[in-house]
Amino acid sequence: MERRTFVAAIAAAMAAGADPLRACAPSPQARAPGLGIQLYTLRSEMERDFEGTLARVAEIGYREVEFAGYFDRSAADVRATLDSAGLTAPAAHVGLDLIGDAMDKTVSDAATIGHRYLVVPWISEENRTLDGFRQVAEQLNRASEQARANGLTVGYHNHDFEFVRTDDQIPLDVLLAETDPSVVLELDIFWAVKGGADPLSYFSQHSGRVKLIHAKDMDAAGNMTDVGAGTIDFAAILNAGEGAGLEHVFVEHDQPADPFATARAGHAHLQQLISEG
Numbered sequence: 001m002e003r004r005t006f007v008a009a010i011a012a013a014m015a016a017g018a019d020p021l022r023a024c025a026p027s028p029q030a031r032a033p034g035l036g037i038q039l040y041t042l043r044s045e046m047e048r049d050f051e052g053t054l055a056r057v058a059e060i061g062y063r064e065v066e067f068a069g070y071f072d073r074s075a076a077d078v079r080a081t082l083d084s085a086g087l088t089a090p091a092a093h094v095g096l097d098l099i100g101d102a103m104d105k106t107v108s109d110a111a112t113i114g115h116r117y118l119v120v121p122w123i124s125e126e127n128r129t130l131d132g133f134r135q136v137a138e139q140l141n142r143a144s145e146q147a148r149a150n151g152l153t154v155g156y157h158n159h160d161f162e163f164v165r166t167d168d169q170i171p172l173d174v175l176l177a178e179t180d181p182s183v184v185l186e187l188d189i190f191w192a193v194k195g196g197a198d199p200l201s202y203f204s205q206h207s208g209r210v211k212l213i214h215a216k217d218m219d220a221a222g223n224m225t226d227v228g229a230g231t232i233d234f235a236a237i238l239n240a241g242e243g244a245g246l247e248h249v250f251v252e253h254d255q256p257a258d259p260f261a262t263a264r265a266g267h268a269h270l271q272q273l274i275s276e277g
Helices: 003-015 020-024 039-048 050-060 075-085 103-113 130-149 171-178 189-194 199-205 234-242 259-276
Strands: 034-038 064-067 088-093 117-120 153-157 184-188 210-215 248-251
Touching: 034 039, 034 088, 034 259, 039 050, 039 064, 039 259, 050 075, 050 259, 064 248, 075 088, 075 103, 088 103, 088 248, 103 130, 117 130, 117 184, 117 210, 130 153, 130 171, 153 210, 184 189, 184 199, 189 199, 189 210, 199 210, 199 234, 210 234, 234 259, 248 259
Parallel strands: 034 064, 034 248, 064 088, 088 117, 117 153, 153 184, 184 210, 210 248
Antiparallel strands: none
């Protein structure tokens, strides 16, 4: 805060009988989110050199990653590699099967690695009916109860098919309505826009539930591109997210031509926006 602004705020707070220091303190909801990368972007590199890839991710400047599989490493090995690289992994993608009968192991692995969020990234085509989404919501609710007992949070990650109107309803909206508020949304920005949705509306309508996003950009032709090279206004998205409790931003590209170039571009663009914000 600039000095003149600070002094004016102090004076206004005192005139109103408020605590001047509290009046000038930043809102806890407006805290800048952590900037990470979804490792699906680097899956080919991870397969070739798990430890080296995570080290290079840290060298770019990332401090957070989101896993989509552990590449045949044990949870203890994953944690050791993260610690060596100076990284944390607040979230991981896990299939519906891993939050069902395998939930005990999923929770144990998450505790070892240091996850806070377990995010279901995909549902099969046969579940993509309104009744199917309701059934998935039931599974997420059951998993959320066990997760919360272990200090974890369950979430759901969208693609574009969740926005295809069915019987005059948006399936993602049905899923959110049918899940307990403890189940959060990891909003994939590219796929939301691709599906015809306004990402900003989900921050306002579900404030406090959009804890994570996937930052993917879209070019003028509607194709996925590196963050900062497309048409999506990430400044507006970060601004809306920070006011609605957004905690983690993960750069991602499903089919990058050069995974590390994508990682560097996304980090540079978003870090600048976060710093300016």
